[in-house]
Amino acid sequence: MIRLNLKKTLKSIGGEMVLDLELNIAKGQFVTLFGESGAGKTSTLRMLSGLLKPDMGSITVDGRTWFDSNRNINLIPQQRKVGYVFQDYALFPNMTVRQNLEYALQKYQDNSIIQELLDFAQLSELQQRKPETLSGGQKQRVALARALVQRPEILILDEPLSALDLKMRIKLQEYLLQIHKKYKLTTILVSHDIGEIVKLSDCVFEIQNGKVIKKGTASDFFGLNKTSAKFRFSGEVLKIEKEDVIYVISVLIGNEIIKVVSDRTEANELKVGDQVLVASKAFNPIIQKI
Amino acid sequence: MDWQPLVLTFKLAVITTAILFVVSIPIAYWLSNTKSKMKPVIETLVSMPLVLPPTVLGFYMLVAFSPENAFGNWLNEWLGIRLIFSFGGLVVASVIYSLPFMVQPIQTGLSSLPSTLKEASYTMGKSKLTTLVKILLPNVKPALLTGIVLSFAHTVGEFGVVLMIGGNMPGKTKVASIAIYDEVEAMNYSAANSYSLILFSITFIILLMVYLTNGGYFKRFVP
Numbered sequence: 304m305i306r307l308n309l310k311k312t313l314k315s316i317g318g319e320m321v322l323d324l325e326l327n328i329a330k331g332q333f334v335t336l337f338g339e340s341g342a343g344k345t346s347t348l349r350m351l352s353g354l355l356k357p358d359m360g361s362i363t364v365d366g367r368t369w370f371d372s373n374r375n376i377n378l379i380p381q382q383r384k385v386g387y388v389f390q391d392y393a394l395f396p397n398m399t400v401r402q403n404l405e406y407a408l409q410k411y412q413d414n415s416i417i418q419e420l421l422d423f424a425q426l427s428e429l430q431q432r433k434p435e436t437l438s439g440g441q442k443q444r445v446a447l448a449r450a451l452v453q454r455p456e457i458l459i460l461d462e463p464l465s466a467l468d469l470k471m472r473i474k475l476q477e478y479l480l481q482i483h484k485k486y487k488l489t490t491i492l493v494s495h496d497i498g499e500i501v502k503l504s505d506c507v508f509e510i511q512n513g514k515v516i517k518k519g520t521a522s523d524f525f526g527l528n529k530t531s532a533k534f535r536f537s538g539e540v541l542k543i544e545k546e547d548v549i550y551v552i553s554v555l556i557g558n559e560i561i562k563v564v565s566d567r568t569e570a571n572e573l574k575v576g577d578q579v580l581v582a583s584k585a586f587n588p589i590i591q592k593i
Numbered sequence: 594m595d596w597q598p599l600v601l602t603f604k605l606a607v608i609t610t611a612i613l614f615v616v617s618i619p620i621a622y623w624l625s626n627t628k629s630k631m632k633p634v635i636e637t638l639v640s641m642p643l644v645l646p647p648t649v650l651g652f653y654m655l656v657a658f659s660p661e662n663a664f665g666n667w668l669n670e671w672l673g674i675r676l677i678f679s680f681g682g683l684v685v686a687s688v689i690y691s692l693p694f695m696v697q698p699i700q701t702g703l704s705s706l707p708s709t710l711k712e713a714s715y716t717m718g719k720s721k722l723t724t725l726v727k728i729l730l731p732n733v734k735p736a737l738l739t740g741i742v743l744s745f746a747h748t749v750g751e752f753g754v755v756l757m758i759g760g761n762m763p764g765k766t767k768v769a770s771i772a773i774y775d776e777v778e779a780m781n782y783s784a785a786n787s788y789s790l791i792l793f794s795i796t797f798i799i800l801l802m803v804y805l806t807n808g809g810y811f812k813r814f815v816p
């Protein structure tokens with residue numbers, strides 16, 4: 304169980320912001336922090352890992368105190384040993400893939416875990432390469448594998464997949480889930496991608512201006528349980544065209560543009576740029592492999 | 594031609610550069626990390642030799658190291674060191690005089706590394722020293738090379754400080770730049786020309802090597 308109770312005044316370009324939040328995370332959960340950039344998500348992760356010192360509050364992990372401003376306890380990052388995957392991966396450019404992993408070994412630690420992780424992340428063939436020669440997805444897998452070498456109980460992922468293309472992202476999401484289960488981790492993810500959050504997380508915290516404004520399971524959170532729709536997508540209105548008596552509305556969903564027919568009253572309520580929901584109830588959608 | 598001044602010059606430059614390398618890494622590391630209010634003051638002190646006439650530096654060191662004064666006297670009485678008109682004094686003076694040429698490239702190099710590199714290392718349980726030696730320094734190799742070469746070349750080229758504190762003692766403090774001055778004074782232009790030409794060529798080659806390596810020119814030959 305991780306209990307965070309943090310207060311910190313953060314200075315950013317937009318001025319000062321007071322971060323004041325309480326998070327309780329059960330052991331073994333996959334938790335996502337969700338919210339706009341600058342809301343304080345990364346700062347929260349940095350405070351948990353010891354890279355940033357809170358002004359006030361406490362952090363306890365499985366009954367052990369990592370930080371307590373009243374009792375003047377503040378473990379340094381080296382003592383906390385969380386697995387941290389940075390947004391820019393932070394691979395050591397002077398070392399090969401294998402050396403990056405080996406560097407993370409602890410004193411007297413059995414090095415068989417290196418090969419295990421290289422195999423699991425399908426990096427064995429790349430192990431002698433330097434990070435600069437790797438693609439984004441490969442770098443990400445190295446960063447993940449490296450974070451796991453020291454067998455952390457907590458894995459922190461700061462927008463790990465945001466720089467990758469859709470295909471690679473979906474592949475790595477699967478991989479994240481496998482790692483989470485295999486190594487019995489408590490995983491904390493920062494993400495903006497709703498699909499990703501729903502797919503991965505047990506619990507979501509929405510953070511805005513340094514405060515937790517909403518908390519729940521992923522399906523509760525995005526209202527997936529409320530409608531009985533067979534399928535539904537959210538998108539943005541690109542164009543509204545009148546054709547005879549009906550209106551054709553073009554909606555951008557992901558990378559696809561779809562056209563939806565509507566009548567005048569519906570069309571009048573919409574304008575270009577609106578966020579809309581496209582759902583179907585009556586008909587079963589066709590599904591086939593492509 | 595007397596080779597002694599040239600040998601002395603390079604001996605001085607090698608020793609000075611070696612000491613500077615060891616001394617400058619902690620200073621540059623501290624400067625690139627600190628949020629202390631002292632930082633601008635220390636930076637200014639380190640950079641002073643860049644703009645101060647060497648004679649000013651030489652003059653104050655001459656005064657400080659003189660056995661007539663408290664500090665010089667203490668050095669002489671307790672440690673048996675005389676820094677005035679001695680090779681040891683030249684080394685101390687050169688270290689101070691070339692300090693910015695070593696500290697600044699390393700500091701710039703360390704500051705330009707993303708902070709996530711050291712943070713990643715800390716979260717793996719690695720100490721600050723391990724992180725510096727195994728992660729930070731290997732990734733600023735061009736900056737280290739620049740620092741080494743600039744300090745070396747600058748020490749070879751110093752004149753004012755050496756003249757003030759070392760004087761002109763053959764085999765002890767008469768370095769090449771002093772020898773040139775000496776020969777010109779004695780109207781011995783051909784000897785002055787030999788020394789000058791050698792210094793000119795060596796300095797040119799050293800600096801050219803830096804620009805070639807840091808410009809990635811050598812990388813084409815070493816995969």
